[in-house]
Amino acid sequence: MRDRRALPIASPARRLRFWRLGTLALGWLALTNASLRAEDWTTTDGKVYQGVTVVKTEPDAVTIIFKDGGALVPLAKLPADLQKRFNYDPAKAQAAANARAKAESDNAQVLLAEKKQAAKLNADKEAQTKAAEKEAKAHVNDALNPPSLPGASLNGSNGSKDDKPFEDRK
Numbered sequence: 001m002r003d004r005r006a007l008p009i010a011s012p013a014r015r016l017r018f019w020r021l022g023t024l025a026l027g028w029l030a031l032t033n034a035s036l037r038a039e040d041w042t043t044t045d046g047k048v049y050q051g052v053t054v055v056k057t058e059p060d061a062v063t064i065i066f067k068d069g070g071a072l073v074p075l076a077k078l079p080a081d082l083q084k085r086f087n088y089d090p091a092k093a094q095a096a097a098n099a100r101a102k103a104e105s106d107n108a109q110v111l112l113a114e115k116k117q118a119a120k121l122n123a124d125k126e127a128q129t130k131a132a133e134k135e136a137k138a139h140v141n142d143a144l145n146p147p148s149l150p151g152a153s154l155n156g157s158n159g160s161k162d163d164k165p166f167e168d169r170k
Contacts, residue, residue, distance in 0.1 A: 041066075043077040057086055060093035060100070 038051040041064075049066040056063040061074045074097075075088040 041073075041078065041082065043073065044079065045077055047077075049073070058096060059089065060096035062086055 038053060041049045041052050049064060049071065051067040053065045054062055055065055055070070061072050063072050064070065075083055075086055075093055076090070
């Protein structure tokens with residue numbers, strides 16, 4: 001007979017299952033608690049970010065996800081306590097900002113060159129298509145209207161204006 005006071009998780013398999021369930025529950029609790037503790041940031045220029053989660057930290061900026069979307073916030077615009085948390089150094093930030101601006105400029109030039117090339121390719125393709133259509137129409141017209149030989153006609157006349165159609169001649 002089984003002891004009624006024994007725990008229902010007495011077998012090793014049940015203990016393992018109970019442990020896994022407990023671990024999942026604690027993990028879920030930790031995640032929900034972390035989302036409840038999300039911060040609200042106000043930049044020095046007055047912009048408010050609610051429910052901030054930091055995604056990436058760089059020497060000059062912080063990439064965040066917040067209630068209304070995502071943003072790249074320059075560290076220079078953050079309050080002093082947040083700047084200290086992210087180890088803000090104005091010299092390193094300026095160098096990183098210059099590097100980012102140069103990379104963005106280079107990318108913009110490459111994109112512009114690619115757009116020009118694509119436009120040229122599209123124009124060339126359109127010109128080829130028009131030429132092919134014109135050639136196809138010429139072939140169709142040639143097939144439907146073959147050149148007539150002098151003195152010959154499909155209706156049996158010799159090509160003069162006063163000739164009557166074959167059926168009308170007697």
